[in-house]
Structures are given as structure tokens and as C-alpha cells.
Amino acid sequence: MSTAASRAAILTLLAAVMAATRLHHFGAVPDASWAVFFVGGFYLSRWTRWAFPLLMALAVLVDWIVIRGQGIDFWSHYCVSPGYWALVPAHLAMWAGGWWLQRATGGRLAWRTAGLLVASVALAAAVCHLFAQGGFYWLSDAVAGPTLAGWWKNYSDWLPAYLRVSAMYVGIAAAVHVAAARLWPAQTALARDVVRR
DSSP states (O other), X not given: OOHHHHHHHHHHHHHHHHHHHHTTTTSSSOOOHHHHXXXXXXXXXXXXXXXXXXXXXXXXXXXXXXXXXXXXXXXXXXXXXXXXXXXXXXXXXXXHHHHHHHHHHTTOOOGGGHHHHHHHHHXXXXXXXXXXXXXXXXXXXXXXXXXXXXXXXXXXXXXXXXXXXXXXXXXXXXXXXXXXXXXXXXXHHHHHHHHHO
């Protein structure tokens, strides 16, 4: 399989995972969107110019489908405010975390790089949450009389859950990456080419 075909397969898989889990944002299977952008940054950094906007457009489309499916106008939904657009830099923070991890590890994930993986996911999720939660808290009409103390409580109350979900999905992707490299060593060189080229 060529490098471009491998990237296209990864992009398709990430889009499918995001669509399937974002459709039920608060369902039994948690939303994988943050992790999708992180993994995208790791594998698709060379396609950032169009892969990131494509995944961002898919996220908005899924939100639109879900909201319209509830019989609600998209623009009048509780979650859609001027702060909704803070999801662009929020998701970009996750993408940048994956991109940084790829650069720091050369696309090789192993036990010795586990600390970098944990640190990059934690920092990216904290910054992502800063934009996503901050945009909603400060720019929506849902919060009456926002204060710095109220914002911090809201930020710190929700961060562990979002961090846990992101870490879970990224951990699954990392485990698949490591297992595939061990099970199919001949494909390891191709995998590194997909990440680096």
C-alpha cells in the first residue's frame, strides 16, 4: 500500500470513529473527537492543510445532524453560541499535541516514549479544554454573570473526565500502533514513512 493510500485509510478510519462516537456525545460510548484530532496530528501532519479542516467540518456536520435530529434549529441550540467556534483552536491544540509527539518520537512509540505520550496528551487536552470550555463559559448566554472563580471551578470539574476519555482512546491507538509494529515488522518502515513524509 502506498504512503498516500495508507494516509487515506487512516483519515477514513478517524472520520468513521469520530462520526460514530460524536453522534451520541453523552452516550454509553464516549465522544472520541479530541483523540481523533490528536491521532490525526500524529499520522497526518503532512496533510494538515486539508485533513484538519475536513475533520473539523465533519465534527460540525455531525453536531448539525444531531441537533436537527432533535427538532431544534442548529443556531438556537444551547451548545451553539459564539463560543462554539472556539472548538477550532481547541481541536487544533489536540492536533498539535499529536504532531509534537510524532516529531519527538520520530513516529516510534515504545515503552521508552510512554512518558512523552502521556505528557503530550495531558498538555494537549488541558489546552483543548481551555479553549472549548472557556469559549462556552465566557461567550455563551448559558452562564449568567461569569466570574474567574466560576470559570476555574467549571474548568477543573470537567477536565478530568475529558482527559480520561482522550487518554483512553489515544492509549488504544498507541497500543494498536505498537502491536502492529511488532506483528508486522515489514510494515514498520511503511508506517514510519506515512508519519514522516
